[in-house]
Amino acid sequence: MVDRQKTDVAALTEAEALAELERLSALLLAANAAYHTQDAPEISDAEYDALKRRNLAIEAKFPHLKRADSPSDQIGAAVAEGFGKIAHEIRMLSLENAFDDADVVDFEDRIRKYLGHDGPIAFTAEPKIDGLSLSLRYEQGQLVQAATRGDGEVGENVTQNARTISDIPQTLADAPDVLEVRGEVYMSHTDFQALNERQVARGGKTFANPRNAAAGSLRQLDPGITAERPLSFFAYAWGAVSAPLAETQMNSINRLRALGFSINQLTKVCNTAAEMLDHYHDIEARRASLGYDIDGVVYKVNELALQRRLGFRSTTPRWAIAHKFPAELAWTRLLAIDIQVGRTGALSPVARLQPVTVGGVVVSNATLHNEDYILGRDSKGEAIRGSKDIRVGDWVQVYRAGDVIPKIADVDLSQRPNTAQPYEFPTFCSECNSPAVREEGDAVRRCTGGLICPAQAVERLRHFVGRAAFDIEGLGAKQVEAFYRDEWVRTPADIFTLRARFGTGIQQLKNREGWGAKSAENLFDAIDEKRKIPLNRVIFALGIRHVGENSASLLANHYSTWDQFEAAMTHATIGEGAEWDELLAIDGVGGVLAASVIAAFQNDKERAAIDALAAELDIQAVAKRGPVDSPVAGKTVVFTGTLEKMTRAEAKARAESLGAKVSGSVSAKTDLLVAGPGAGSKAKAAADLGVQTIDEDGWIALIGDA
């Protein structure tokens, strides 16, 4: 609540000024907290600005009364901190998606192949709850910590808030000493409606859907507010445990139920893909009457021993998949087509739509992908939407699937205005006017301006400071854009020289609008803190085309150190040579990705930017995951002949998870050959080189339960 009674600043006594500064500081702090946690702001922007101006005016009149934590020194958008960070002992993963029945059959098939398994494989099938995931840690039966998923490795500490959720037990009787229970926080439809009604009555912000409401309520800096928001929790998984809960997924979930957690009633064991699909359709039919939002069905291999054998890809388990419900649809008018220039120069057409509600969310933009898509063709030149092109003024059908950006499914030609013209795709960059060219085989037209294109440069900087990249406290997209505009920062390396250039002297950060001495110092410190950074984040942050978070991790895990990665990319040639072969031998790295990374390292301008950045950093080698004392860690292993107890893919993945390097050919560098029946030239080569050779049973005995 804002106290509107205002004594003129000029008339304030020193004692009154002191009290007033204290009051304003508290009000602004609360307003920041409310704003940055996406909660209903309790004061308008204008009121907020007025408070801030008054605070400044009083400080100007009584400089010696300025508080050490003065709100004038706060960065506009940097008060979002507040939650401590918690590193997950076991990563919180996401799920691969299946969109139709064939994807599910394929999922089952792949598992069978991976395991080399002919018999039936049982799966659990359960609703995919549309909320946000939470990990609860119990030690000696006491709830000691609750963390959001965050980036999967590090989440936010929301323990106090989780304690206010009635589905979450504070204590457990008869639980393992350490037990991390994972599940979904959500808000029921009834609670969501009631909350929005209360918000309207208070003149506060309403939430677009139950998921946003649940997220906004859990991520409250004030647990008192979370306590007023009715949140629920379903447990469906676990993280670290000091003793196994059971032998199967279903029994583990039942054990969690016995411990006092809410378990989804629609969780069922299915023995075939057909049963899984039946259960999916059953859940889909009940969707509207469940009383909470779900967006699909999750299937998980039931036997935990098989889950262990299947293991993980970089961010998803091989033993589970989310079968999503079909997207929701709505019709609306296409008002305009705008072009956005992305980080890699791609000209992306964006549809500006008459706002329409699709699946509870107001949509006003949709992606149009590329020029072929607008013309009614897919990337192979085949007809989509019955070859109907998309024109400004068209009546279009929009769909949304989960978090995916809205797309256009169809055009109603009977509603096309007579004046509508075919869309002409630009051949020059709208930002830097460089030619925009479309290379053969590329669906996308790209600006050729590279780093001289402001749009590309800014997008790269935004990517660089993004959450999965450098994630520098107080340096978000807004700040880097402003720094770019003023030519303070042109490439990522410039971020790390900001203190040297603008910490002192005539032009100082603390004198810029929105900054003060304290916030500037905080920013410089936050930047310095990120000089020490894991290799995978650096590789991802470079913003190289085709290199996402997953592939960055694959490269980092393989090369381990920046020096080795950099040397390999410097010496590599696209399409040939030892470095090229080595890149392609990484499971998950294909030719397109490999060529893109090499090209980036061999382009002079890009390379200069990369080198300048690396010189500012202390890049951390990849700490090998998995048991440190694995008997095969650091060894180079070759598999040959027929394996009878596991497939080649499983053997390779398992060896790699134990820290071994798996190679396809025997050389002097090979430490161990695992030879099954039918082994030929490789066994001979190993014998000639004196490489230790064992059979499959020997291998299993060696790795044991490691």
Ligand code: IVH
């Ligand atoms: S299992 C290792 N089960 O979906 C697998 N996830 O898209 C861990 N989710 O991050 C997840 N309902 O937040 C699982 N019944 C369910 C789920 C579920 C919702 C969420 C979860 C996860 C996301 C992945």
